[in-house]
Amino acid sequence: MTTTRAKARNVARTAPARSQARTKLRRRPVEKPETDALDPRRMDDDPVVRGILTAISQKRLKPGTKLGEDRLARALGTTRIHVRQALAHLASRKIVVQFPNRGAFVYRPTWEEAREMFAARRVIEAATVAAAIDRLDKQGKALLKAHMAREAADDRSDRWASLSLTADFHILIAELAGNHVLLDMARELMLRTSLAIATFEQPGEPDCSPDSHPDIGALVLARDKAAAIAAMTHHLADIERRIQPRDGEAQVDELTAIFKDLGVAVARHDG
Amino acid sequence: MTTTRAKARNVARTAPARSQARTKLRRRPVEKPETDALDPRRMDDDPVVRGILTAISQKRLKPGTKLGEDRLARALGTTRIHVRQALAHLASRKIVVQFPNRGAFVYRPTWEEAREMFAARRVIEAATVAAAIDRLDKQGKALLKAHMAREAADDRSDRWASLSLTADFHILIAELAGNHVLLDMARELMLRTSLAIATFEQPGEPDCSPDSHPDIGALVLARDKAAAIAAMTHHLADIERRIQPRDGEAQVDELTAIFKDLGVAVARHDG
DNA sequence: GCGCCGAAAATTGGCGCCAATCGATTGAAT
DNA sequence: ATTCAATCGATTGGCGCCAATTTTCGGCGC
Numbered sequence: 001m002t003t004t005r006a007k008a009r010n011v012a013r014t015a016p017a018r019s020q021a022r023t024k025l026r027r028r029p030v031e032k033p034e035t036d037a038l039d040p041r042r043m044d045d046d047p048v049v050r051g052i053l054t055a056i057s058q059k060r061l062k063p064g065t066k067l068g069e070d071r072l073a074r075a076l077g078t079t080r081i082h083v084r085q086a087l088a089h090l091a092s093r094k095i096v097v098q099f100p101n102r103g104a105f106v107y108r109p110t111w112e113e114a115r116e117m118f119a120a121r122r123v124i125e126a127a128t129v130a131a132a133i134d135r136l137d138k139q140g141k142a143l144l145k146a147h148m149a150r151e152a153a154d155d156r157s158d159r160w161a162s163l164s165l166t167a168d169f170h171i172l173i174a175e176l177a178g179n180h181v182l183l184d185m186a187r188e189l190m191l192r193t194s195l196a197i198a199t200f201e202q203p204g205e206p207d208c209s210p211d212s213h214p215d216i217g218a219l220v221l222a223r224d225k226a227a228a229i230a231a232m233t234h235h236l237a238d239i240e241r242r243i244q245p246r247d248g249e250a251q252v253d254e255l256t257a258i259f260k261d262l263g264v265a266v267a268r269h270d271g
Numbered sequence: 272m273t274t275t276r277a278k279a280r281n282v283a284r285t286a287p288a289r290s291q292a293r294t295k296l297r298r299r300p301v302e303k304p305e306t307d308a309l310d311p312r313r314m315d316d317d318p319v320v321r322g323i324l325t326a327i328s329q330k331r332l333k334p335g336t337k338l339g340e341d342r343l344a345r346a347l348g349t350t351r352i353h354v355r356q357a358l359a360h361l362a363s364r365k366i367v368v369q370f371p372n373r374g375a376f377v378y379r380p381t382w383e384e385a386r387e388m389f390a391a392r393r394v395i396e397a398a399t400v401a402a403a404i405d406r407l408d409k410q411g412k413a414l415l416k417a418h419m420a421r422e423a424a425d426d427r428s429d430r431w432a433s434l435s436l437t438a439d440f441h442i443l444i445a446e447l448a449g450n451h452v453l454l455d456m457a458r459e460l461m462l463r464t465s466l467a468i469a470t471f472e473q474p475g476e477p478d479c480s481p482d483s484h485p486d487i488g489a490l491v492l493a494r495d496k497a498a499a500i501a502a503m504t505h506h507l508a509d510i511e512r513r514i515q516p517r518d519g520e521a522q523v524d525e526l527t528a529i530f531k532d533l534g535v536a537v538a539r540h541d542g
Numbered sequence: 543g544c545g546c547c548g549a550a551a552a553t554t555g556g557c558g559c560c561a562a563t564c565g566a567t568t569g570a571a572t
Numbered sequence: 573a574t575t576c577a578a579t580c581g582a583t584t585g586g587c588g589c590c591a592a593t594t595t596t597c598g599g600c601g602c
Contacts, residue, residue: 092363
């Protein structure tokens with residue numbers, strides 16, 4: 001656990017914060033063993049970035065919705081510059097798009113790009129499955145079994161929890177592969193494919209068919225590399241099959257999303 | 272007819288004009304053709320980003336060098352906020368690292384991460400070679416032959432030109448694959464591996480053995496997929512073999528301040 | 543009634559200033 | 573003489589204000 005002392009720097013800016021950090025404690029006790037003194041700034045820990053990311057992964061923010069700076073700043077309780085940095089960071093990651101003088105919007109991939117994302121996922125995750133089988137040890141087996149049990153015990157009562165649970169399976173496979181670079185790529189690709197799915201999904205279809213996960217997990221545990229790769233590839237193709245082009249329309253979703261939350265007060269106008 | 276549409280020169284209630292810095296001149300004509308309507312902001316086109324990137328790819332900026340905001344702003348002729356946005360963007364791409372209240376530095380990957388980058392490149396570029404062979408057409412053959420001729424005609428008089436030429440081979444293969452997502456990943460991975468090579472290279476070794484490129488190109492032209500993948504994998508392993516750990520020190524100019532704090536001074540603490 | 547043209551309001555972009563923090567130098571005490 | 577500690581200088585971080593541009597709204601003409 002790397003406890004950064006600048007963790008909640010963004011949220012509690014103007015707050016009094018009299019708890020502990022108000023006084024100048026420049027005397028550094030020597031009980032910081034060896035870990036830090038380097039505290040690289042990770043935008044993933046930013047609360048604004050994290051909030052937008054979770055909102056996207058939970059489909060509360062649909063592709064195409066405008067992300068106004070001032071509105072987000074008020075909603076998240078921060079200032080505008082932090083929202084701006086977060087939006088710039090997400091724009092670098094192709095999660096949002098920024099138009100000059102027009103603002104930032106949740107990224108809406110094209111149909112071709114969605115296809116390419118899935119093709120890239122097939123490449124990456126086939127490699128991660130293979131590497132995970134290669135370096136599978138006792139601890140890895142335990143983690144995989146634990147996750148499979150957790151996924152089997154899911155009753156799908158909470159849709160968001162189930163969604164992140166199925167996503168965690170792919171992440172776990174990539175973690176077991178032991179390659180952080182490939183892990184980051186898999187993470188990024190999963191985020192972007194979730195945007196692609198949200199853009200081109202057909203209503204009523206589940207995002208990720210969870211039935212394939214036990215099979216893939218069993219094949220990984222059995223160290224059957226070729227079959228595991230084939231199962232993972234087939235699984236990803238199965239997810240891809242659930243989206244359809246429908247290129248034309250659906251640029252009014254932000255209004256519907258807003259009015260879905262605010263529409264209750266409008267409905268009873270003439271009570 | 273409507274030529275002076277967006278003039279609005281009469282500003283009655285604005286503050287007394289203090290405008291003295293008119294450095295940025297808008298070349299925007301008065302007529303507004305509907306060419307843009309969407310003009311997504313691309314940080315890659317930013318001159319600061321481009322400058323730092325080319326400086327890194329040409330090894331004029333070594334890993335670990337400090338990128339001071341004010342210094343860069345003066346060096347590149349811009350203001351500090353542009354440099355700041357560019358550094359944040361490059362930090363998102365893992366090209367630079369930012370430490371809180373300490374500044375930004377050219378990213379120096381660890382030895383393990385360097386190995387992982389090469390492993391990821393083997394995965395990605397094997398896939399791009401395979402896809403390039405699959406969808407190779409007349410135009411692709413022409414492009415590949417043209418590049419091979421260009422690389423064969425290189426006399427290595429200009430080291431930077433040769434360097435970008437050998438890099439363009441891998442980029443061309445990824446372009447021929449037709450997957451923009453994989454292309455971006457290959458580009459990013461090549462940038463970061465150039466940082467890894469710059470960090471761990473042995474003096475006197477060339478970066479990329481260009482002798483393998485004609486073989487790979489010939490195998491692609493012959494549509495021998497398995498052999499091409501093997502050749503590409505072997506080629507990347509060959510590049511990886513030219514770097515060595517040399518974990519300990521770093522003798523770069525301005526980063527002594529960092530490594531004094533990062534590696535040496537923290538380790539010694541009398542109990 | 544419909545469409546076009548103008549201005550006001552809202553939002554983004556950019557810059558300067560000030561505070562906060564870190565590194566280095568200098569001073570004093572053991 | 574060495575080491576610890578406090579001050580000084582330099583750099584980054586953040587915020588408010590203002591300019592530029594887009595969007596929206598009201599007005600006018602057809």
